[in-house]
Amino acid sequence: MAGLGMSDRTNVIAIDIGGGTTKLALVDRRGAIRNWQNFPTAASSAADFIGKVVAAARQLQAEAEEPIAGISAAVAGFVSAEGQLEYNSNLPWLEGTPISALLTERLALRVHVDADSNAACVAEYIFGEGQGQGQGTARFLCLTGGTGLGVGMMAEGKLLRIAHGCLGDAGHIIVSPNGPPCTCGGHGCAEALLSTASLAARYAQISQRPEDDFRALVEDSERGDSQARALVQEAGRWLGIAAASLANIFLPDRIVIAGGLSQAGDPFFASTQESFRAHCGHFPLARASLMRASTGEHATLLGAAACFFYPELL
Numbered sequence: 346m347a348g349l350g351m352s353d354r355t356n357v358i359a360i361d362i363g364g365g366t367t368k369l370a371l372v373d374r375r376g377a378i379r380n381w382q383n384f385p386t387a388a389s390s391a392a393d394f395i396g397k398v399v400a401a402a403r404q405l406q407a408e409a410e411e412p413i414a415g416i417s418a419a420v421a422g423f424v425s426a427e428g429q430l431e432y433n434s435n436l437p438w439l440e441g442t443p444i445s446a447l448l449t450e451r452l453a454l455r456v457h458v459d460a461d462s463n464a465a466c467v468a469e470y471i472f473g474e475g476q477g478q479g480q481g482t483a484r485f486l487c488l489t490g491g492t493g494l495g496v497g498m499m500a501e502g503k504l505l506r507i508a509h510g511c512l513g514d515a516g517h518i519i520v521s522p523n524g525p526p527c528t529c530g531g532h533g534c535a536e537a538l539l540s541t542a543s544l545a546a547r548y549a550q551i552s553q554r555p556e557d558d559f560r561a562l563v564e565d566s567e568r569g570d571s572q573a574r575a576l577v578q579e580a581g582r583w584l585g586i587a588a589a590s591l592a593n594i595f596l597p598d599r600i601v602i603a604g605g606l607s608q609a610g611d612p613f614f615a616s617t618q619e620s621f622r623a624h625c626g627h628f629p630l631a632r633a634s635l636m637r638a639s640t641g642e643h644a645t646l647l648g649a650a651a652c653f654f655y656p657e658l659l
């Protein structure tokens with residue numbers, strides 16, 4: 346598998362199929378991203394969407410100056426071992442699509458498909474805080490926030506796949522039973538309160554901005570705007586409760602916040618830390634450190650590549 350005949354300069358075509366945006370790039374074994382491109386995930390049909398992915402991948406194949414070892418896609422939701430999307434409450438029209446088989450057939454390259462929550466966790470484990478200060482972590486939990494909230498975990502050097510190929514739908518851990526309805530059918534899930542889209546929408550509503558804009562919310566909160574700051578601090582409290590609940594169950598030694606949510610700024614993160622410490626049990630709290638991911642908003646894209654290059658972790 347990976348490793349054989351692959352130099353550091355060998356690329357994979359990495360694909361991050363998110364609830365809002367699909368990103369593609371050439372990524373090498375060291376995590377260098379080249380020829381990045383993106384387009385909205387929304388499509389008229391699954392066939393139309395796969396056609397767009399294939400066209401973009403062919404363009405990357407044509408642009409690549411180094412050999413391409415294969416394609417690796419990370420998709421939000423539950424993914425079967427055969428690379429079929431089983432369930433995603435944000436992308437119901439893509440459910441049942443055999444993504445791996447279709448890409449293999451159309452592009453004639455080796456293909457890996459995994460859940461985006463797993464991919465981001467592997468990315469951060471390999472390229473980010475999983476190896477922080479040269480000291481690896483034995484139990485590593487990664488919460489990735491963007492359009493959704495995904496949770497993945499590495500234990501003793503392996504991805505934990507306990508339900509439907511991943512950690513289950515842990516981003517839907519309930520943090521506020523009387524909270525807003527969620528796309529999953531529940532109420533008050535962490536994802537419903539914390540997705541960057543829902544935060545941007547709430548900020549647009551209270552600040553009467555014409556458009557949803559997560560970056561504007563972050564910038565305004567860092568500048569000290571009281572409405573923006575109150576909103577990100579509230580979100581930080583919810584995230585702290587989610588992280589504490591997960592820490593009580595899984596006893597990680599390191600928890601990282603990855604994806605777009607990792608860019609939410611210092612006021613957000615200070616509130617997350619405070620809430621985490623206030624809600625977590627003494628035993629897990631004494632063992633876990635909570636930190637921001639260092640792979641930034643491209644965690645999932647990097648993770649798709651990392652899943653291909655480091656199959657021993659899967």
Ligand SMILES: [Zn+2]
Binds near residue numbers: 517531534536537
């Ligand atoms: Zn939910």
